[in-house]
Amino acid sequence: MIRRYSHIFGASLVAIVSLTLYSAPVVADDELDCIMCHKYRGLSRIDEDGEFRLFYINQELFNSGPHRRNQCKDCHNDIDRIPHKPAVKVDCAQQCHIVEPSGEKRFTHESIAETLARSAHGKLDAEGNPKPFQEDYPDCKDCHDQPFYRPVSVDKGTIHPGVSERAVTRCKSCHKNGDFAEDFYEHVTSRLRKTRFPMETIENCAKCHQDPEFRERHELDDVVTSYKQTFHGKLIALGSEKTADCLDCHVVAGENTHLIESQSEPASAVYKTNVPATCGTEGCHTQAGPYLAGFQTHVTYDREKYPMQFYMLIFFKGLIAVVLYFFLALIFFELLRRLFPNFTFIREKR
Amino acid sequence: MNLFKRIVFKLYVLILMGFTVWYGMFMYPLIFGFEGKEEAALSLQELGDGVAADEEMFARLIEEQEHTSRTDLGFKVIEQPYIEGRFHHIGFSVQKDQTSMCVRCHGNIPHDKSVELRSFMNMHAFYLACETCHMPPEEGQPDHEFRWYDKDSGKLVPNPRALHDIEESYRTAARIYPTYGNYGAKIAPGIEENGSFRLLHGKKDMLFVERYISEQGRLTPEKKSQMERVIHRGVSEKPIECKYCHNDQDQFLPFAKLGYPPQWTTELTNSSVVGMIEKYKEFYIPSFLTPGIDEGAD
Numbered sequence: 001m002i003r004r005y006s007h008i009f010g011a012s013l014v015a016i017v018s019l020t021l022y023s024a025p026v027v028a029d030d031e032l033d034c035i036m037c038h039k040y041r042g043l044s045r046i047d048e049d050g051e052f053r054l055f056y057i058n059q060e061l062f063n064s065g066p067h068r069r070n071q072c073k074d075c076h077n078d079i080d081r082i083p084h085k086p087a088v089k090v091d092c093a094q095q096c097h098i099v100e101p102s103g104e105k106r107f108t109h110e111s112i113a114e115t116l117a118r119s120a121h122g123k124l125d126a127e128g129n130p131k132p133f134q135e136d137y138p139d140c141k142d143c144h145d146q147p148f149y150r151p152v153s154v155d156k157g158t159i160h161p162g163v164s165e166r167a168v169t170r171c172k173s174c175h176k177n178g179d180f181a182e183d184f185y186e187h188v189t190s191r192l193r194k195t196r197f198p199m200e201t202i203e204n205c206a207k208c209h210q211d212p213e214f215r216e217r218h219e220l221d222d223v224v225t226s227y228k229q230t231f232h233g234k235l236i237a238l239g240s241e242k243t244a245d246c247l248d249c250h251v252v253a254g255e256n257t258h259l260i261e262s263q264s265e266p267a268s269a270v271y272k273t274n275v276p277a278t279c280g281t282e283g284c285h286t287q288a289g290p291y292l293a294g295f296q297t298h299v300t301y302d303r304e305k306y307p308m309q310f311y312m313l314i315f316f317k318g319l320i321a322v323v324l325y326f327f328l329a330l331i332f333f334e335l336l337r338r339l340f341p342n343f344t345f346i347r348e349k350r
Numbered sequence: 351m352n353l354f355k356r357i358v359f360k361l362y363v364l365i366l367m368g369f370t371v372w373y374g375m376f377m378y379p380l381i382f383g384f385e386g387k388e389e390a391a392l393s394l395q396e397l398g399d400g401v402a403a404d405e406e407m408f409a410r411l412i413e414e415q416e417h418t419s420r421t422d423l424g425f426k427v428i429e430q431p432y433i434e435g436r437f438h439h440i441g442f443s444v445q446k447d448q449t450s451m452c453v454r455c456h457g458n459i460p461h462d463k464s465v466e467l468r469s470f471m472n473m474h475a476f477y478l479a480c481e482t483c484h485m486p487p488e489e490g491q492p493d494h495e496f497r498w499y500d501k502d503s504g505k506l507v508p509n510p511r512a513l514h515d516i517e518e519s520y521r522t523a524a525r526i527y528p529t530y531g532n533y534g535a536k537i538a539p540g541i542e543e544n545g546s547f548r549l550l551h552g553k554k555d556m557l558f559v560e561r562y563i564s565e566q567g568r569l570t571p572e573k574k575s576q577m578e579r580v581i582h583r584g585v586s587e588k589p590i591e592c593k594y595c596h597n598d599q600d601q602f603l604p605f606a607k608l609g610y611p612p613q614w615t616t617e618l619t620n621s622s623v624v625g626m627i628e629k630y631k632e633f634y635i636p637s638f639l640t641p642g643i644d645e646g647a648d
Contacts, residue, residue, distance in 0.1 A: 036623065040531040041444055042476030045468045046459055050407060054433060055469055058441040060527035061428065083466065083626055090437075146438050150423050161424025197422035241424075321381055328374045335367045339360060 198245035221300035449504030479538035494539035509609025517611030
C-alpha cells in the first residue's frame with residue numbers, strides 16, 4: 001500500500017510547487033511562479049505503473065490551512081528551476097523557512113516524526129529492529145492530507161464554527177500588519193476543537209484497520225467495524241463532534257495524537273489499568289467509576305479468538321429473533337382472524 | 351353505513367397486517383446484518399486472494415471512481431474526488447467530455463510518451479479538443495475557425511463565463527481564486543461553409559466511432575486496420591507546436607475571439623510561458639499515424 005502511495009507522492013511533491021501568486025500578504029510569495037502551471041486543473045498524467053498523478057494546486061484550499069505561509073520550495077526543496085524534473089518525496093521532518101515563535105527556531109515536524117517512531121505505528125521495534133511488513137507502517141501522508149484550519153468563535157457564550165470578525169478586528173487594533181491577526185486567530189482557535197471531524201478520523205484509521213489483509217498480516221481485530229456498532233460510533237455517524245473517536249481513547253495520556261500504543265503496552269491509554277483514567281479524562285466521563293469500561297469495549301465476534309463473546313452474541317440474537325418473530329406472528333394471525341372471523345378448516349357437521 | 355364501516359375496518363386490518371410483515375423484514379437485517387457483513391468481507395477477501403495485481407488495480411480504480419472525500423470544517427464542507435495518497439486538495443470534479451470521438455478511446459489524459467511535455471499536453475486536453483492541435487489545416491486549405499463546444503452536449507456555446515472571472519481576478523486586490531482549465535467546454539476547430547459553421551468532428555463522426563467499437567469484434571484484423579485508418583484520417587503527423595500559440599506575434603488560436611481576457615492573453619503569449627516552452631521542444635509523434643511501425647520509440 002505504501003508503495004502505491006509512493007507513486008502518487010510525486011503528484012503532491014510537484015504539486016506543492018505552486019501556490020499563492022495572487023494572495024494577500026500572509027500567503028507566501030511564489031518565487032518560482034509555480035502556480036503559472038499548477039493552477040490548471042488538467043495538469044496531470046498517468047505514470048508508468050498506471051497511477052493517475054495530478055499536479056493541480058487549488059490555491060483557495062491551499063490558503064485555508066497552516067501551510068499557506070510556506071513557499072512551495074519549503075517542502076519541495078529539490079526544485080530550483082522551471083521547467084523541473086519529477087520532484088523527490090517530501091520529507092516532513094525537514095526545516096522550513098517559518099520561524100517557530102516560542103523558540104525562535106526554524107519550524108520542523110521532526111519532533112512529531114520522533115513521536116510517531118516510538119509509537120505502535122513506528123517502523124522499528126523496541127530493540128531498533130525493523131518490524132515485519134514495513135510497507136504497512138504509515139508515513140505522514142498516509143494519514144494526513146493537506147491540513148485545514150477549523151476555527152471557532154465564541155459569541156455571547158455560544159460557540160460557533162468559523163472566524164469571529166469581531167475578535168479579529170480587536171486583534172487588528174494592535175497587530176495591523178498583513179494577515180497576522182487572522183492567521184494567529186485561526187491557528188489558535190483551530191486547536192480548541194478537533195482538527196478533523198470525528199468521522200474523518202475514523203475513516204482515516206479504517207484505511208488500514210478495516211482492511212482484511214492488513215488485519216490478517218498483523219493479527220488485529222476488526223476494531224473499526226466493532227467501534228461503529230458502539231454508542232460512540234453511532235453518535236458520530238449521526239454527526240456528533242462531542243463523542244469519543246479513535247484518538248480520544250487511544251492516544252497516550254499527556255502526549256500528542258501521534259503516540260498511540262498497543263493495548264498490551266502498560267503505557268497505552270487502553271491498557272486495562274489505564275482505562276478508567278482514559279474514560280474519566282477532561283470533557284468525557286469525569287464522574288465515572290472505575291468499572292465504566294471494565295469490559296471488552298468494542299469487541300470483535302470472532303469464534304476462534306473470542307468464543308464466549310461469539311456464542312453470547314448468537315444467543316442474544318437468537319433470543320431477540322425468537323421473541324420478536326413469535327409476537328409478530330401472533331399479531332399477524334390475530335389480525336387475520338379479524339379479517340376472516342368465521343373462517344375455519346374444520347367443517348362443523350350439522 | 352354498516353357496510354362502509356366494515357370495509358374501513360377490513361382495510362385497517364389489512365394495513366396493520368402489511369405493517370407487521372414489513373416490520374419483520376425491516377428488523378431482519380438489523381438483527382442478523384452483522385454476520386452478513388462478515389461473510390461478505392470474507393468472500394471479498396477470498397476473491398482478493400485469487401486476483402492478479404493488475405486486476406486488483408482495476409477493481410481499485412473502479413471503486414475510487416465512486417469514491418469522494420468529504421472534509422467538514424464546521425462552517426464549510428469540501429466534497430472532492432478521492433485520489434489515494436494525494437496530499438493537496440482538489441476541491442471540485444471536472445466535467446467529463448462526453449462528445450469527443452477521440453476521448454472515447456484515448457481518454458481524457460492521453461499524452462504519456464514525451465516525459466517533458468506529457469503533463470502540459472494533458473492540461474491542454476481539458477480545454478482544447480484533440481483535433482485543434484492534431485488536425486491542422488493542410489497546405490492550400492483555408493484556416494480553421496475555432497469555437498467552444500459544451501463537453502456534455504457537444505453543442506456550440508458562447509465563450510465561458512470563467513474567462514471573465516479570470517480577468518476580474520486581475521483587477522481586484524481581494525483574494526479571488528478563479529478556476530483555470532475547467533470551463534465545461536472545449537475549443538474545437540471547424541469550417542465555415544455556406545455561411546454556417548461546422549465542427550471538424552461532429553455527431554456523425556462520434557456515431558461512426560461508436561459503431562466501430564460495438565462491431566470491432568466481428569471485423570478481421572485487416573478490416574480493423576482499415577477502419578482505424580479511416581477514423582484517424584486527417585490526423586497530422588506534425589501536430590501544432592506550443593510556440594504556434596505561445597508567441598507574441600501571430601497566434602494559431604485567436605485568443606481574443608475565444609474570450610480570453612487581454613491580460614491573460616498577454617501572460618500566455620509573453621515572457622514566462624514562452625520562455626518556458628522554449629526549453630521544451632521534444633515531441634512525440636503518435637504511432638497510430640503510421641500503422642505497422644513498432645511503437646517502442648519514445
